Amino acid sequence: MYSKIKVAAYCRVSTDFSDQLNSLSTQRNYFNEYINNHDEWELVEIYYDEGITGTSTKHREGFNRMIADCEAGKIHLILTKEVSRFARNTIDTLTYTRKLSDLGIGVIFMNDGIDTRDKDGELRLSIMASIAQEESRKISERVKWGMKRRMENGVVLGCGRIYGFKVVDGKLEIVPDEAEIVKEIFHQYLYDGKGSTRIAKDLTERGIPTLNNRIWSPQHVLKILANDKYVGDLTQWKFYKPNVLAERRIPNKGDCPDSPLITVKDHHEAIISREIWDATQQELERRGKLTREGRKHSKSYWFSGKCKCGKCGFSYINASSSSHDYRYLGCRNRQLNGKDVRTAPTGEVIGCDNHSVDERILSLAMKTLLEYVKDLRKPIEAEMVEEIQQMQTSITAVDMTSLKADIDKLKSKRLKAVDLMLEGLISKEALKEQTDFYDKEISALTEKLSISQDISSKFKKQTQTIHKAIEKIRSLSDGDLESTELYGEMLQQAIFPEYGQMKVYLCGMPCAFDIAYSVKKAPRIGIYDITIEKCEAEGL
Numbered sequence: 166m167y168s169k170i171k172v173a174a175y176c177r178v179s180t181d182f183s184d185q186l187n188s189l190s191t192q193r194n195y196f197n198e199y200i201n202n203h204d205e206w207e208l209v210e211i212y213y214d215e216g217i218t219g220t221s222t223k224h225r226e227g228f229n230r231m232i233a234d235c236e237a238g239k240i241h242l243i244l245t246k247e248v249s250r251f252a253r254n255t256i257d258t259l260t261y262t263r264k265l266s267d268l269g270i271g272v273i274f275m276n277d278g279i280d281t282r283d284k285d286g287e288l289r290l291s292i293m294a295s296i297a298q299e300e301s302r303k304i305s306e307r308v309k310w311g312m313k314r315r316m317e318n319g320v321v322l323g324c325g326r327i328y329g330f331k332v333v334d335g336k337l338e339i340v341p342d343e344a345e346i347v348k349e350i351f352h353q354y355l356y357d358g359k360g361s362t363r364i365a366k367d368l369t370e371r372g373i374p375t376l377n378n379r380i381w382s383p384q385h386v387l388k389i390l391a392n393d394k395y396v397g398d399l400t401q402w403k404f405y406k407p408n409v410l411a412e413r414r415i416p417n418k419g420d421c422p423d424s425p426l427i428t429v430k431d432h433h434e435a436i437i438s439r440e441i442w443d444a445t446q447q448e449l450e451r452r453g454k455l456t457r458e459g460r461k462h463s464k465s466y467w468f469s470g471k472c473k474c475g476k477c478g479f480s481y482i483n484a485s486s487s488s489h490d491y492r493y494l495g496c497r498n499r500q501l502n503g504k505d506v507r508t509a510p511t512g513e514v515i516g517c518d519n520h521s522v523d524e525r526i527l528s529l530a531m532k533t534l535l536e537y538v539k540d541l542r543k544p545i546e547a548e549m550v551e552e553i554q555q556m557q558t559s560i561t562a563v564d565m566t567s568l569k570a571d572i573d574k575l576k577s578k579r580l581k582a583v584d585l586m587l588e589g590l591i592s593k594e595a596l597k598e599q600t601d602f603y604d605k606e607i608s609a610l611t612e613k614l615s616i617s618q619d620i621s622s623k624f625k626k627q628t629q630t631i632h633k634a635i636e637k638i639r640s641l642s643d644g645d646l647e648s649t650e651l652y653g654e655m656l657q658q659a660i661f662p663e664y665g666q667m668k669v670y671l672c673g674m675p676c677a678f679d680i681a682y683s684v685k686k687a688p689r690i691g692i693y694d695i696t697i698e699k700c701e702a703e704g705l
Contacts, residue, residue: 169207172200174244175231175251176213189215196244209240232261235270247276248290262290327394328376329436337394337433344436346373350389351437355445358470360452361386390449396442397435398428466492467653468527474498475662477517484521494661495521520664523684526695527659527667530680531652533697534669537678539646541702572610579603676702 174196178189193211200208212231234240243265245251251258251274262272262281271282279289329347330337346368353359353367361383368381375385389395437445472481474496484495502515509515579600586596657670669678681699684692 170205171209171239171241172203172206172244173209173231173234173240173242174200174211175228176211176246177225177228177250178215189213192246200244206242209234232264235265235268241270243270243272245272245274248274248279258290326376327392328389330394330433337399339434339436347389347395347436350386351395351441351445354386354390355441355448361390387449390445393428393442394433395436396439397431397433399432466524467649468494468524468656468659471656472522472527472659472661474517474519475660475668476519477514479517481522481659481661492524493521494524494527519661522661522664522667523692523695525692526682526684528649528652529695529697530659530667530669530682530700531656532646533700534671534678534680535646535651535655537700537702538671568610568613572607575603575607575610579607678702 174193176189176192176196193213196211197208200206210231212227214225214227231240231243235243248258251261251272265272266281271280273280274290277289281290326332327337329340329343331340332338350364350368353364354361359367364386365381365383373381375381393399466483469483470480472494473479474481477496477498479496479498481494482497482500483492484500496517496519498515498517499519502517504516504518506514506516506518582591582596582599582603585591586593591599655671657672659670660668662668665682667680667682669680671678679699679701680697683696683698685694686692
């Protein structure tokens with residue numbers, strides 16, 4: 166009695182859509198019946214992969230399991246529908262068929278009429294595999310074209326879930342509880358000066374989970390801060406494959422004409438304002454620059470990131486040694502380049518002779534300043550209210566509803582012009598002239614609307630900040646005057662032009678405060694007395 170030929174079949178569909186899955190079921194039934202109708206054949210198994218691309222065999226479990234069974238001697242012959250079902254990568258197709266040939270295993274591509282056991286089998290297979298690979302490239306181009314059109318129309322693709330949003334029918338909808346956390350993250354980073362590590366730690370300690378119920382990491386926070394979906398914009402195609410055979414996607418820097426970054430402004434309801442978004446991106450860039458220059462942003466102390474040298478413009482940072490019980494601030498430029506001011510070979514002026522400042526001087530200055538503000542509360546409040554009024558009168562009132570209506574009318578006229586051309590009532594040249602005019606008018610009105618919205622948002626934020634500062638002033642008590650937490654909330658920036666002087670800006674207040682101080686020192690005990698000699702508001 167002769168031994169039957171052990172035959173396997175391989176099927177694959179590249180998507181998991183229902184019609185494709187039905188096709189897979191049909192293929193499996195066909196091969197099962199076809200093999201069983203050959204008396205000399207014995208069916209080993211019908212291997213298959215569903216929803217998997219054919220450009221690579223790396224993630225095709227069914228295919229790889231079939232190859233392993235071939236190597237184990239379980240299979241003598243393989244049937245498959247066509248070359249494109251086996252692989253759309255010419256190299257993979259030839260590599261695996263040659264490997265199987267070395268094992269004495271043939272592959273029959275039924276629709277293509279190719280049997281690798283024939284003498285001309287490999288030549289014909291090479292031609293068909295190249296055609297399949299080219300077809301894959303064309304399909305990829307068609308898919309990209311369709312994706313691009315849909316992205317330009319604002320359809321959300323490849324975004325199943327993002328913290329703060331859910332996707333419903335191709336649109337982003339806000340998840341209220343998560344949106345509040347997003348607002349906190351932006352506020353803490355921008356206004357409280359916290360870093361991504363500190364914010365992530367706080368969220369984890371509060372028991373707030375990420376989408377995957379994991380602990381927060383600095384990377385989670387930074388991704389949120391840099392994601393324009395939170396300001397209402399939609400940027401897609403952030404990752405792409407450089408070619409149809411590539412297995413890994415790479416970050417899109419906007420330098421790939423076949424896969425351009427596509428941004429739709431004001432695509433959906435925003436969680437944060439445009440003003441906060443712009444300010445946050447500037448702060449991310451500023452801190453990134455500090456890191457690249459070896460000047461790391463810190464929020465370890467209430468004054469961190471808020472002090473600046475008035476001579477060279479560098480930050481004043483903590484410069485204490487571990488042997489001191491107190492901290493003092495020094496110019497970063499002086500720490501890096503010494504006190505001798507000179508021109509570096511690059512042409513940059515480096516070095517600074519500005520002196521360091523004891524933390525206790527800054528604390529006493531803030532206490533004195535808050536006492537000053539508390540005593541002169543009424544005139545300072547009057548100045549702040551006047552600032553709000555000036556802001557109101559400086560903004561030209563714009564009817565945004567009217568602007569939007571004008572834009573819609575122009576768009577309607579542009580569409581009517583197209584209809585006229587299709588009906589043969591105007592020429593293509595006349596259509597182009599009209600559409601160019603409408604596009605120009607729409608662009609001008611859209612820019613005017615955007616500027617008005619930005620001004621309105623900025624005004625609203627400024628007034629909120631000033632009102633918040635007024636409430637702080639009104640609620641000041643004697644016990645608050647020595648609170649470093651309050652100092653951190655109130656201090657916007659402290660500038661040290663030279664030793665014995667500083668200029669302080671408080672959050673929400675329209676004027677700066679000039680402060681002069683003197684200190685008394687002793688050789689072994691250091692500073693033992695600090696006197697604030699002047700504390701005045703500029704222009705008040």
